[in-house]
Amino acid sequence: MYLSLSDRPTTSTGAEPRSTGGRVSRTVVTLGIVSLLTDISSESVSAILPLYLTAVVGLSPVAYGLIDGLYQGVSSLVRIAAGWAADRTDRPQPVALAGYAMSAVARLGLIFAGGFGTISAAISLDRVGKGVRTAPRDAMIAASSDPAHLGRSFGVHRALDTIGATLGPLLAFVILWRIADGYDTVLVVSLGFAVLGVATMAFFVPFRTGAVRRISPRREPRAKVRWRTALTPGLVRVTGVSGVLALLTVGDGFVYLALLETGGFAAQWFPVLYVGTNVAYLALAVPMGRLADRVGRTRVLVLGHLPLAAAYLCAATGSGALWTTCAAVLLLGVFYAATDGTLAAVAGQLVPETVRASGIATAQTAVALARLVAATGFGLLWYAVGPRVAMLAVCVVLLAAIPAGLTVLRRAVR
Amino acid sequence: MTTSWVKHRTTIFGAVVVLVTAGVTAYALSAIAENDRRTSTATDATTTSLTQIEQGPRILFRHTGQDADYGHVGAVALTEPGGARALTGLSCDRVYAQAGSVSCLATERGVVSRFRATDLSTSTPGKRWREVDETDLPGMPSRTRISPDGTLVSSTVFVNGDSYMVSGFSTRTVIRRIGGASYGDLEKFRLVVDGRRVAPVDRNIWGITFADDDRTFYATVATGGRTYLARGDLTERSLTTIADHVECPSLSPDGTRIAFKEADADGTRWTPAVLDLATGKRTVLAGETHSIDDQIEWLDDDTVLYGLERESEPVSDVWALDTSATATPRVLIPEASSPAVLR
Numbered sequence: 099m100y101l102s103l104s105d106r107p108t109t110s111t112g113a114e115p116r117s118t119g120g121r122v123s124r125t126v127v128t129l130g131i132v133s134l135l136t137d138i139s140s141e142s143v144s145a146i147l148p149l150y151l152t153a154v155v156g157l158s159p160v161a162y163g164l165i166d167g168l169y170q171g172v173s174s175l176v177r178i179a180a181g182w183a184a185d186r187t188d189r190p191q192p193v194a195l196a197g198y199a200m201s202a203v204a205r206l207g208l209i210f211a212g213g214f215g216t217i218s219a220a221i222s223l224d225r226v227g228k229g230v231r232t233a234p235r236d237a238m239i240a241a242s243s244d245p246a247h248l249g250r251s252f253g254v255h256r257a258l259d260t261i262g263a264t265l266g267p268l269l270a271f272v273i274l275w276r277i278a279d280g281y282d283t284v285l286v287v288s289l290g291f292a293v294l295g296v297a298t299m300a301f302f303v304p305f306r307t308g309a310v311r312r313i314s315p316r317r318e319p320r321a322k323v324r325w326r327t328a329l330t331p332g333l334v335r336v337t338g339v340s341g342v343l344a345l346l347t348v349g350d351g352f353v354y355l356a357l358l359e360t361g362g363f364a365a366q367w368f369p370v371l372y373v374g375t376n377v378a379y380l381a382l383a384v385p386m387g388r389l390a391d392r393v394g395r396t397r398v399l400v401l402g403h404l405p406l407a408a409a410y411l412c413a414a415t416g417s418g419a420l421w422t423t424c425a426a427v428l429l430l431g432v433f434y435a436a437t438d439g440t441l442a443a444v445a446g447q448l449v450p451e452t453v454r455a456s457g458i459a460t461a462q463t464a465v466a467l468a469r470l471v472a473a474t475g476f477g478l479l480w481y482a483v484g485p486r487v488a489m490l491a492v493c494v495v496l497l498a499a500i501p502a503g504l505t506v507l508r509r510a511v512r
Numbered sequence: 513m514t515t516s517w518v519k520h521r522t523t524i525f526g527a528v529v530v531l532v533t534a535g536v537t538a539y540a541l542s543a544i545a546e547n548d549r550r551t552s553t554a555t556d557a558t559t560t561s562l563t564q565i566e567q568g569p570r571i572l573f574r575h576t577g578q579d580a581d582y583g584h585v586g587a588v589a590l591t592e593p594g595g596a597r598a599l600t601g602l603s604c605d606r607v608y609a610q611a612g613s614v615s616c617l618a619t620e621r622g623v624v625s626r627f628r629a630t631d632l633s634t635s636t637p638g639k640r641w642r643e644v645d646e647t648d649l650p651g652m653p654s655r656t657r658i659s660p661d662g663t664l665v666s667s668t669v670f671v672n673g674d675s676y677m678v679s680g681f682s683t684r685t686v687i688r689r690i691g692g693a694s695y696g697d698l699e700k701f702r703l704v705v706d707g708r709r710v711a712p713v714d715r716n717i718w719g720i721t722f723a724d725d726d727r728t729f730y731a732t733v734a735t736g737g738r739t740y741l742a743r744g745d746l747t748e749r750s751l752t753t754i755a756d757h758v759e760c761p762s763l764s765p766d767g768t769r770i771a772f773k774e775a776d777a778d779g780t781r782w783t784p785a786v787l788d789l790a791t792g793k794r795t796v797l798a799g800e801t802h803s804i805d806d807q808i809e810w811l812d813d814d815t816v817l818y819g820l821e822r823e824s825e826p827v828s829d830v831w832a833l834d835t836s837a838t839a840t841p842r843v844l845i846p847e848a849s850s851p852a853v854l855r
Contacts, residue, residue: 149652214780275621276544278551278582279826283543290536294529301525358650481713 125242126251130258135295139288141266150281173229174466181233181459186323190234190308197231202292209285233459238308240446252439253387260380310451328456332448337461339503344468346496348476356413356485378431386435400503402436405429407496414489555579560596563638572609576828577847605653609852611662617653659722666720683718702750719760730761760807771808799840819849
C-alpha cells in the first residue's frame with residue numbers, strides 16, 4: 099500500500115532545489131526553526147494565559163471559557179481559505195509569512211490589551227495567524243523535500259516545532275519564578291521570539307519556495323485554482339479515515355484526567371505530563387517519519403492510532419501505579435509522532451501540486467473539527483458512565499476502526 | 513530576488529536579532545530590578561503588633577502594598593480599620609477567618625506551580641497561629657470561606673485543562689471539616705435546577721457561603737451559560753437552585769440576605785447586589801461603578817466589603833458600601849484584599 103507517485107502531474111520548478119538522497123532540505127530545517135521560535139512565543143503565552151486573564155486582567159472563569167472557545171474554533175475555519183489562497187497565488191511563502199506576522203502583531207496587541215474586547219481580538223488574531231500559516235508551510239515542506247523522504251522531512255519539522263512548544267512554558271515559568279507577577283515580561287519575551295520567527299521566515303525562506311509554475315517575464319493567463327480540484331478520491335478517503343479516527347481521539351486532557359481520577363499522580367504535576375508527551379513526540383518524530391517513508395505513510399498514519407488505544411487502556415485500567423501514568427504519557431507522544439506530520443505528508447501527495455496547500459488544509463481541518471466533536475462527546479460519555487468505562491469503550495471502538503481504516507486506504511492508494 | 517539582497521540579508525537579520533535580544537533583555541533586567549526593589553522595601557503603612565489587634569474584634573485581610581510584605585496576611589481593629597495594621601509572615605492568595613480558624617490558599621511558584629490550602633488555628637489571642645491541616649489544591653486559588661463556628665472550610669480553585677488539544681476552564685469546589693474529612697467535589701452532589709433533577713456535563717460550582725447550622729450553605733451553580741444561586745445541604749449532599757443570575761453569594765450575619773455580584777449582559781462586568789431571601793427582592797448597589805470581582809463580605813448587617821484593584825497600579829483596596837441602591841462606596845482598608853470580619 100505504498101503510495102504510488104507515478105500519476106503526479108507537473109514537474110517541479112520550486113525555487114529551491116529539492117533535497118535528494120541523504121540530507122534534509124535546508125528549507126525544511128529553516129521552516130522548523132521558524133516554527134520553533136514561534137512555538138516558544140505562543141506556548142509561553144498559552145501557559146500563563148489562564149493565570150494572566152483571571153489574576154491580572156480580572157476575567158471570571160465564564161468569560162475565560164468564551165475566550166477559550168474562540169481560541170479553538172477560529173483557527174480551523176481560516177485554514178482551508180488560506181490553503182486555497184496559497185494555491186491560487188502560487189505563493190505559499192508570503193501567505194505563510196502573513197500568518198506568522200499576524201501572530202506577532204497579536205502578541206503586541208496582548209501587551210497593550212486591557213479589557214475583554216481587546217484581549218479576545220488579540221487572541222483571535224493569533225489563532226487566525228496560526229490557521230493561515232499551517233497549510234502553506236506544510237505545502238512548502240512537501241515541495242522542498244525528496245518525495246521518497248517526505249515522512250522524514252515532516253518529522254524533522256515537527257521535532258523542531260515541538261522543542262519550541264516544550265521550551266515555551268518552561269521559559270514562562272522561569273520568568274514568573276524570578277519576577278513575581280512578571281506577566282508583562284513574559285509577553286515582551288514572547289513578542290521577541292515571534293519577531294525573530296517572522297524575520298527568519300522573511301530572510302531565509304525564499305519568496306518562491308513551493309511555487310509550482312515557472313516564472314515567465316510575461317504574465318500568462320493562469321488556470322483558475324479551485325478548491326474542488328484538491329478533492330481527489332485519494333484525499334477524500336484519507337480525510338474520511340483520519341476524520342473517523344479523530345472522532346475517537348478524545349484529547350490528552352481527558353487521558354490525563356482519567357489518570358488523575360485513578361490516583362496515578364498528584365494534581366500539581368498536571369503540566370509535567372504535557373512536557374512528557376512533548377518530549378516523547380520530539381524524540382520520535384524523525385524515526386517515525388523515516389519508518390513511514392520505508393513501510394508506507396498511510397499505514398503508519400492509521401497504525402499510529404494503536405499507541406493511542408494503548409494509552410486509553412493504561413488510563414482505564416491504571417490502578418494508580420506510576421508506570422501506567424508514564425506509559426500513557428509516552429504513548430500519547432508516540433501517537434503524535436506517528437500521525438501529525440504523516441497526515442500532512444500523505445495529504446500533500448494525494449493531490450495535484452497546484453492545489454497542495456488546499457489538500458493539506460482540507461485533511462487537517464477535518465481532523466481538527468472531528469477532535470473538537472470528540473472532546474465534547476467524550477465529556478458526555480465521561481459523566482454518563484464514568485472515566486474507566488468511557489475510556490475502555492473508546493479504546494474498543496478505536497481498535498475496531500484501525501483495521502477498517504487500513505482496508506479503506508489500501509483500496510484508495512493502490 | 514537580487515544578489516545584493518542575498519548578500520545583505522544575513523547582515524540585516526543579524527541586526528534584527530541584536531535589536532530584539534537587546535530590547536527584550538533590557539526589559540527583563542529592568543523588571544527584575546523593579547521586582548527586587550519592591551520586595552526589599554519596608555511597608556509605608558503604620559504597623560502594630562498582632563497581640564494588640566487580637567485583643568478585640570478585627571478584620572483580617574491580605575496586604576497588597578508593593579513592598580516586602582506583599583501578599584502577607586494582615587489584621588486591623590474593627591473599630592479603626594484605616595489605622596495601624598499588624599502584619600504576619602503568612603503568605604496567601606486568598607485568606608478567610610472565622611471563630612479561631614484561618615483558611616489560607618497559596619500558590620508556590622515554580623516550573624511546576626503548586627497550590628496549597630492551609631488551615632490554621634488562632635484560638636489563643638497573641639499566640640502564634642498553629643497549622644491544623646494542609647491539602648494540595650488542583651488549581652489556582654479563587655475563593656475560600658469558613659463557617660461561622662469555624663468548623664467547616666470551603667475552597668474554590670480554577671482548574672484549566674492546559675495546552676493545545678483540550679478546551680475548557682472550570683472551577684472545582686470542595687468543602688472540608690477542618691482537621692477532618694472532606695465532603696468531596698461539590699459537582700458530585702445531587703443537583704436540582706428549577707425543580708428538576710439534572711446532571712449536566714458543563715456544571716460549575718463556586719463561591720460557597722455557610723449558614724450557622726453546620727449543614728446549610730449557598731453556592732453559585734453555572735450550567736448551560738446561566739448562573740444560579742443554589743442552597744446546599746451537607747447532610748443530604750444536595751444542591752437546589754433558588755434564584756437566577758447570582759454569582760459568589762455571601763450570607764449576611766443575620767442570615768436573611770445574600771450579597772452577590774451581578775453580571776451585565778455580556779458577562780464581563782459585575783455590580784454588587786443584595787437579595788432578600790424571604791421576599792426575593794433584589795437591590796443592585798449601582799453606587800459602585802467599577803466592575804468588582806470578589807466574593808463580598810459583610811461588615812455588619814447593612815454594609816458590605818469587597819476588594820477592588822486600583823486602575824493605575826496592581827494594588828487592591830478594601831471598599832465598604834451601604835446596602836442601599838444610592839449609597840456610594842468608600843475605601844475602608846487601603847492596600848488590602850480578601851477581607852474577613854471577626855466580630
